[in-house]
Amino acid sequence: MNTATTPKAQIPDISAQITYAMRSMGVAPIPRNYELFYEAYIGSNPTLTRDLAALGSKATQDELDEIGQQYFGNHQNRVVESAHSKIVSELDGLLRLLKQEQTSLESYNKLLGETYTRISSKNNTSADILRSAITLLSEATGDTMAHGSQTVEQVSQKSQEMDQVRKELDEYKRIANTDSLTRIANRRAFDERLASIYNATSSAPLTGLVLADIDNFKKINDTYGHPVGDKILATVATVIRANVRKDCFVARTGGEEFAIIVEGHSAEEVNLMCERVRTALETTPFKNSRTGVNYGPITLSLGFCMAGEAEDPGELYAKSDIALYCAKNAGRNRTKIFEDGMKKDFTKSWLIYKR
Incomplete structure (x- = not known):
């Protein structure tokens, strides 16, 4: 992989800061909320930033959706x-x-x-x-x-x-519905697909939601700069897409986070698929062919939950997110399936995503 090498050690990991801010405020970590906070964070729309700040730390989902419709619904x-x-x-x-x-x-x-x-x-x-x-x-x-x-x-x-x-x-x-950087589905498309999972309840037991997060991505951006990070993101998306079935839904849901929706598979089969993706990425070379600088290895942590273990899309996302957290907390570069026991030991130390 040929990537730029200019270090930018002081550039913050925007996606991690946005995600942390959302979770600190009790905002559900779903894609349409991330879009709102991203636009507010980068300051491209000062009015949006003010309206979002005016909601305070007790914003309801209806209030967030109303702002989203106001600022993102008009063009569509x-x-x-x-x-x-x-x-x-x-x-x-x-x-x-x-x-x-x-x-x-x-x-x-x-x-x-x-x-x-x-x-x-x-x-x-x-x-x-x-x-x-x-x-x-x-x-x-x-x-x-x-x-x-x-x-x-x-x-x-x-x-x-x-x-x-x-x-x-x-x-x-x-x-x-396409992420311009990775050429796979974006947050908007994922949000729509996630919401449709329970339309046919008969397929829920064989539908899994996988959330994946690139390990130590902030360090990569800080060390080599965002141009390198962007190329790594694009390559990771390609590796994921190449190692899942064609009918699997693959999206970049924010920053270095990806999601896969798998239908017609048992939990064991979803786990095998996750491990195939994880191993393929772990063995993919990330090297600048011109300078010889090696950026790898690049690894993924993955967490998933089967739709039959949740009542609705929000709960499914939350449980998959907990499994992803546990994969990170257990040492990264591994796959975890959601288990009820995780709830008891789970503490929302979302700062792990910033390390």
Whole structure:
């Protein structure tokens, strides 16, 4: 791995400070809350910072969500509203085409009726009947076929335009739900996926939530600088993605923290997967090919809980987080599954994430 080598010993580990601040204030460590505190911490939006500070240390989740909707929901709403307007416009045009087609068919049906009336009339000769019928049917059929062909072409065009709007929405959602650094899912996407785990309760016993944290990442950033840390984060994401099933959901949930949602696996199988990821990363070289500086080994601590052991997404996340804490506290570079006994011994010394 080719990375920069300029030391930046005084740069703080922002993600650790944000996480610690959230937990000190009793704020649930879920991705949408992290997004709020991150924006407030870096000071890119002073109004947001003031509104968040005004909540004090007793902020409820509803209050936090209200601020999140106020500051992060507007852009998404504008995109969706624009796409909605386009779709409504295209559908309106399509309905007009179909109504025109209906009118054309009604006219054609009327002409067929007139032709039948003339054929049935006893006042005309056979030659007159045939000549009249052929003329009417030829004109009516030709006009209807031409109009029908034009309608088909216009309907096809409308369909293509609506499909383009759909693709634009899909692309927007992909970008909005992708972490720009690691190219895997981000906190927003994880939050949505986590919330959906209990939609189908029958699959919960075979669904696991894995939380993973790069060991001693603050030291890496302090020693080698954030450019090196960023490349390490990207490589870690690649290693995780390469060592889990394609249908596993993998996200970067904040700083050096990652999450994996595994479906259709027993606890034993989830544990084996975690160990495969951990071992693969432990043996991955992290070296600057130009200078020869070795940044490794880079290791992960992982904690997980099966969805059947929790009542809802919040409890599942909390229990997986406790298991991750215990993996850190036991010496790092290991996997822990949540057990009820962990609650008794668990003390919220979240400072371990800063070391």
